[in-house]
Structure formats: structure tokens, C-alpha cells
Amino acid sequence: MFFESDRLNFFRPIAGKHRTVVVACLRTLYERLHGPSADYGQNLTRDSLRDLLLPVVQDARHLLAQARQDEADSEDESTLPSLIPDNADDQQSTSAVVRALHSDGWLETFGDRAGLVTAYRFSRAGKLFAEAFWALDRRSARTRQRNVRSCRNALNAALRNIDAYDLVDAYEYAEKIISDISEGVDYFQELVRRLMLEASQTPWDNFMEFLDRFEKEFKKQLTADSIERHRQAIRDVIAQLHSLDDAKSRALEAQLNDIARWAMQERVGASTVDWMLERIEEMVEAACTTKHPELIKAMSVYMQRAASIVQQALMLRGGQTRQAYTAAIAKTASLSGDAQNALLARIGQTLAPAEIRLLDPATFKLRTISQRRKALTVTAQPKVSRDARLAAALYRAEADAFALSNDDVVQRIRAELRLRDRPIRLSSLPTATTTDVLNNMQMVEAIRGARDPSLKITKLPNKLWNDFYAGDDYQIEMKK
Known part of the structure; x- marks a missing residue:
């Protein structure tokens, strides 16, 4: 459906030999028609369109020719379609670009009632693709993302x-x-x-x-x-x-x-x-x-x-700085007599502002035998004792004891609803054992996570208070 009627050759202008020139013109056109500084008071006639694109075509063709001179193209462009004749000047090239964009569905014409002239604008598809080219070449205007x-x-x-x-x-x-x-x-x-x-x-x-x-x-x-x-x-x-x-x-x-x-x-x-x-x-x-x-x-x-x-x-x-010292030494060795003295004098004047500080050898002290032994003891890998393994096993057992599956919680409340055959309040559920308390505390999260359409949970305005925790009370019911 996209390649019908006026959009049959829509991508032809940006697939030819002068695609760089066409893309530059599309960016400039979008900036003029829909950019931040667009002038919506005046429509774009053929003359104003040509005046707008002429300097863009000149710059783009110049850059394209310079790039082809600097390096050979890896792609064989002899088989690619050319919208602009090889011997055309800038005016003819601009007219060729305008004709190609209009005939292939990027631009469309409409009647300007105020000026009684024919004006140009982007087609819907042309505007969407031109916006993409314009956005790629434009820096983001946002200073922060909120x-x-x-x-x-x-x-x-x-x-x-x-x-x-x-x-x-x-x-x-x-x-x-x-x-x-x-x-x-x-x-x-x-x-x-x-x-x-x-x-x-x-x-x-x-x-x-x-x-x-x-x-x-x-x-x-x-x-x-x-x-x-x-x-x-x-x-x-x-x-x-x-x-x-x-x-x-x-x-x-x-x-x-x-x-x-x-x-x-x-x-x-x-x-x-x-x-x-x-x-x-x-x-x-x-x-x-x-x-x-x-x-x-x-x-x-x-x-x-x-x-x-x-x-x-x-x-x-x-x-490079160290190589400069080596080069100075080699050059000094190659000279003799007055020339060598003159070079050494210039080097001395250059090095005169330099300040050299040496460390006091008395500050270097070897560590004692006890310090070395202590360092070796600290870096040795510790051995895991039986008490440490037992403590880790108890910790894992305690963590597993208070972990309940959401599926088990949902199955339990579903069985309770079938048994009572009426809605149940969270505050009316039993809290006799630790498992009961954990089920009640995890009930709301389990029902919402299950996404079961047969279960409905509604928040109540009153609060839930018992010996173990306090929170919002909910009503749970099963849809028939």
C-alpha cells in the first residue's frame, strides 16, 4: 500500500548518486517549514524555494566533490541513478532537485489564496522522513530528562x-x-x-x-x-x-x-x-x-x-621529554670546543630554574620480623570452621521457613472462598499459627500477582489491627 500512485518511487531521490545533496536540501526545507524558527506567515513559492535551496546545493556539491577527490569511493556509483546532470550549473541542479522531490512524493503543491500563487509544502510521508534526517543532524534541545x-x-x-x-x-x-x-x-x-x-x-x-x-x-x-x-x-x-x-x-x-x-x-x-x-x-x-x-x-x-x-x-x-634529554646529550657529544661550551651554557640557562629534591635515605626503614609475620597472617585465606558452617545453615533454614509461594497462598484462599461461599475479609482470616500470619500478610500481593480474573480484591476504608501487624483491610471475593 505504501508504493502506490505518487509514492511509487518515493525513495529514488535519496538512493541516487547525489543523495547527499538531496538530504541536505530536505534538512533545510524542514527547518524552514517546521523547525523552531519556521515562518508560518508566508508560504513557500517556487521562487522562494529555489532561493532557499540554491546555497545549500552549492555547499553540498562542493563538499561532495572534495570528498571524492580526497578518497576513492568503495561503491561503484556508475550504475546509480543521477538526478542532476554532470554538466549542470547550480541553478539547474536546484531545479532538478525540486522537480525530483515533487514528482516522487516528497513535496506537494497547494493554492495560496492570499497571494493567488502555487505554494509548496511537505507531503505527509515526506514530512515524517525529512524530520528523521533533520533530527539526526540536530543536537537535542533538552537540558534534562524529567x-x-x-x-x-x-x-x-x-x-x-x-x-x-x-x-x-x-x-x-x-x-x-x-x-x-x-x-x-x-x-x-x-x-x-x-x-x-x-x-x-x-x-x-x-x-x-x-x-x-x-x-x-x-x-x-x-x-x-x-x-x-x-x-x-x-x-x-x-x-x-x-x-x-x-x-x-x-x-x-x-x-x-x-x-x-x-x-x-x-x-x-x-x-x-x-x-x-x-x-x-x-x-x-x-x-x-x-x-x-x-x-x-x-x-x-x-x-x-x-x-x-x-x-x-x-x-x-x-x-618525548625524555627523548629531548637524550638528543641534547647526543648533540653535546657530537660537538667540541667552543661550540660544545656554548650549547652547554644554553642548556644550563634552561635548567637553572629547575628544582631537584631527593628523599632522605633515613626515612626508608625495613619492617620488623613481627610485622612481616602479621602481614602474612592477614593475607592468608581463612579456614571455615564447623560453627561457621552451622550458623550459615541455620540462617538459610530461617530464611526458607518464612518464604511462601504466591501460588500456594492463592490456592489456599480460593479453597477458603469455595468453602464459605461468600466474600471474606482479610481481618477475618485466622492468625493461630505463623503460617496463617504469613499467608495473610502476603495475600494481597499474591492475588494481584496471579492476575486471576475470577478473584477480586477490594480495599476497605477501615484498618486491620491484630497482635502481629497493622495495615489496610481488604475484601476478597470470587466472581461467579
């Missing part, structure tokens, strides 16, 4: 106002959290690639750019906007949204189904609100457990590579 805090604030607003629009905003912010962190990972990987390509030069410029960006962007991303910092708060708000009473839950569900019909098609389960909250939690967990460590690792790899290259540069500079 989608983590925005997601948390939107969830709080959805809980406070019972507003589905805030919930959709939280979903979009959660999607951008991963893209923000991925952008940082790609940035550090690109810096590492530059280091490997330019290892012969000390990367001071890239390193200073990194320090400036770290101060303005990554410092906030790793502290105030850290996913680790806001992770638990987002979890708590999602749990509160899951526990809304029936009236609020139905109102939020109806409003969300009305404004987000795409979610109804993509959801898994009967409730759109539950599906969206689970997706938000999954994206936050993925960003926290996968992407955030990947960002730290990519930053660490770049710092290690940059530090090693800088260290090598300093060692080479120090070696």
Missing part, C-alpha cells in the same frame, strides 16, 4: 482527580522513560566509537563536551530524576489505583475507553485501566532493571576508554 517525575505526577493526578487523561499521560511518559535512557546509552556508545576511530588524537573536545552534558543532563538523570528514586513511589500509586472502589473504578474505565480506543484493541483482559497500569509498571520495571544498568555500564566503559587514551597521551608526552 519523564520519570512526570510519570509519577501524572499518576498522582489520576488518583486525585479520577481523570483518564492523566492516566494516558502517565502511560506516554512511561514509554519515554526507556527512550530517554536508550538515548543516553546510544550517546556513550557513539563516544566510544569515536575514541576507537580517533585513538591517535587525545579526545579533549569530546571529553569536555561530555563533562558539560553530564553537568546539565546526566547528573539530574542519575539523581533527582533517577528511576531508582521514584520506582517505589510509582508502585505505591499504581497499587492505590488498582484498589479504587467500584464506583470510581467504573467511572475511570468508562472515561478511558472513550478517549483511548487504541487501548481497548491492545489490552489483554477485561479492564483497560488494569491493563494500562500493568503496562506502566512493566515499563518502569524494565527501565529500572535493564536500561538503567546499561546506561551506567556504557558510561563506565567510555570513562575507562577515555582515561586509558589520556594516560597513553601523557606517557607519550613524557617519553
Whole structure:
């Protein structure tokens, strides 16, 4: 369906011999029509379009010709289509680019009623692809990434106002959290690639750019906007949204189904609100457990590579300094008489400001025999005693004794519901044994984690108090 009618040869302009010129024109056009400094008051006529692209074509053709002279192209371009004739001047080349973009579906014409002329604009497909070329060549305008805090604030607003629009905003912010962190990972990987390509030069410029960006962007991303910092708060708000009473839950569900019909098609389960909250939690967990460590690792790899290259540069500079002393000695040995004395006088004047300090030999003391024995004793590998093994076994047994499977907890409450054949309050469950207490404390988490549509858990306004713990009371029921 994409390659029909006017888009049949859509990619032809950027697949030919002069693709560099075409891409440069697309960037300039997007900046003029949709960039931050775009002039929406005046439409782009054919004359203004030609005047806009003429200097771009001149510069791009000049750079392309210079690059072909410097190095031979590995690709045989004789078989590639050419939009611009070889003997065409800049005016003819600009007209050829405009004709190609218009005929192949990148640009379209429309009637300007104010000026009674024909104006040019991007087609929908042309605008999307031109934006990609423009974004690749443009530095990010953001100084810091705050989608983590925005997601948390939107969830709080959805809980406070019972507003589905805030919930959709939280979903979009959660999607951008991963893209923000991925952008940082790609940035550090690109810096590492530059280091490997330019290892012969000390990367001071890239390193200073990194320090400036770290101060303005990554410092906030790793502290105030850290996913680790806001992770638990987002979890708590999602749990509160899951526990809304029936009236609020139905109102939020109806409003969300009305404004987000795409979610109804993509959801898994009967409730759109539950599906969206689970997706938000999954994206936050993925960003926290996968992407955030990947960002730290990519930053660490770049710092290690940059530090090693800088260290090598300093060692080479120090070696060059030592070679200067060797060259001075060799040159002095090759001279004789007055020439040698004159050279030594100049070297002496150069070395006169230097200050040499020697360590006092009295400060060097050998360690005594007892100190050496103590050092050997500390570095020896300790032997594990029977008491230590017994303590470790007891610790593991105690940890396993208080670990219950969520499946076992769900099976137990399901059997209890079938037996009573009515809803059960968490506060009415028995607490006679340790297993009973642990089951009750783990009940809410187990039911939500099981995602069983036959079980419904509702938060009650009253509190639960017993001899072992205190918290919110819940009502558990089985749907028929």
C-alpha cells in the first residue's frame, strides 16, 4: 500500500548518486517549514524555494566533490541513478532537485489564496522522513530528562482527580522513560566509537563536551530524576489505583475507553485501566532493571576508554621529554670546543630554574620480623570452621521457613472462598499459627500477582489491627 500512485518511487531521490545533496536540501526545507524558527506567515513559492535551496546545493556539491577527490569511493556509483546532470550549473541542479522531490512524493503543491500563487509544502510521508534526517543532524534541545517525575505526577493526578487523561499521560511518559535512557546509552556508545576511530588524537573536545552534558543532563538523570528514586513511589500509586472502589473504578474505565480506543484493541483482559497500569509498571520495571544498568555500564566503559587514551597521551608526552634529554646529550657529544661550551651554557640557562629534591635515605626503614609475620597472617585465606558452617545453615533454614509461594497462598484462599461461599475479609482470616500470619500478610500481593480474573480484591476504608501487624483491610471475593 505504501508504493502506490505518487509514492511509487518515493525513495529514488535519496538512493541516487547525489543523495547527499538531496538530504541536505530536505534538512533545510524542514527547518524552514517546521523547525523552531519556521515562518508560518508566508508560504513557500517556487521562487522562494529555489532561493532557499540554491546555497545549500552549492555547499553540498562542493563538499561532495572534495570528498571524492580526497578518497576513492568503495561503491561503484556508475550504475546509480543521477538526478542532476554532470554538466549542470547550480541553478539547474536546484531545479532538478525540486522537480525530483515533487514528482516522487516528497513535496506537494497547494493554492495560496492570499497571494493567488502555487505554494509548496511537505507531503505527509515526506514530512515524517525529512524530520528523521533533520533530527539526526540536530543536537537535542533538552537540558534534562524529567519523564520519570512526570510519570509519577501524572499518576498522582489520576488518583486525585479520577481523570483518564492523566492516566494516558502517565502511560506516554512511561514509554519515554526507556527512550530517554536508550538515548543516553546510544550517546556513550557513539563516544566510544569515536575514541576507537580517533585513538591517535587525545579526545579533549569530546571529553569536555561530555563533562558539560553530564553537568546539565546526566547528573539530574542519575539523581533527582533517577528511576531508582521514584520506582517505589510509582508502585505505591499504581497499587492505590488498582484498589479504587467500584464506583470510581467504573467511572475511570468508562472515561478511558472513550478517549483511548487504541487501548481497548491492545489490552489483554477485561479492564483497560488494569491493563494500562500493568503496562506502566512493566515499563518502569524494565527501565529500572535493564536500561538503567546499561546506561551506567556504557558510561563506565567510555570513562575507562577515555582515561586509558589520556594516560597513553601523557606517557607519550613524557617519553618525548625524555627523548629531548637524550638528543641534547647526543648533540653535546657530537660537538667540541667552543661550540660544545656554548650549547652547554644554553642548556644550563634552561635548567637553572629547575628544582631537584631527593628523599632522605633515613626515612626508608625495613619492617620488623613481627610485622612481616602479621602481614602474612592477614593475607592468608581463612579456614571455615564447623560453627561457621552451622550458623550459615541455620540462617538459610530461617530464611526458607518464612518464604511462601504466591501460588500456594492463592490456592489456599480460593479453597477458603469455595468453602464459605461468600466474600471474606482479610481481618477475618485466622492468625493461630505463623503460617496463617504469613499467608495473610502476603495475600494481597499474591492475588494481584496471579492476575486471576475470577478473584477480586477490594480495599476497605477501615484498618486491620491484630497482635502481629497493622495495615489496610481488604475484601476478597470470587466472581461467579
